[in-house]
Amino acid sequence: MTDFMDRAQALEQRLRDQALTVTTEGLALPGLTVCEDCGFPISAARLEALPSARRCVPCQDQAERLARGYLGKGA
């Protein structure tokens, strides 16, 4: 069990490092747009479909859902 927890922790750490690298490198690269909410790069396909996109799909989805929740209750 300890072994499992160790591996889970190591994996989590690696993912965090990866995300950090992607974010910092993404910000340093002109032309690569990162999500303003989570900092991950927005996929090229999404930017092609919507060049003005400022969020990745899951964050945009969540933002729209929140906006609907606040503004359009019952509508």
Ligand SMILES: [Zn+2]
């Ligand atoms: Zn995002």
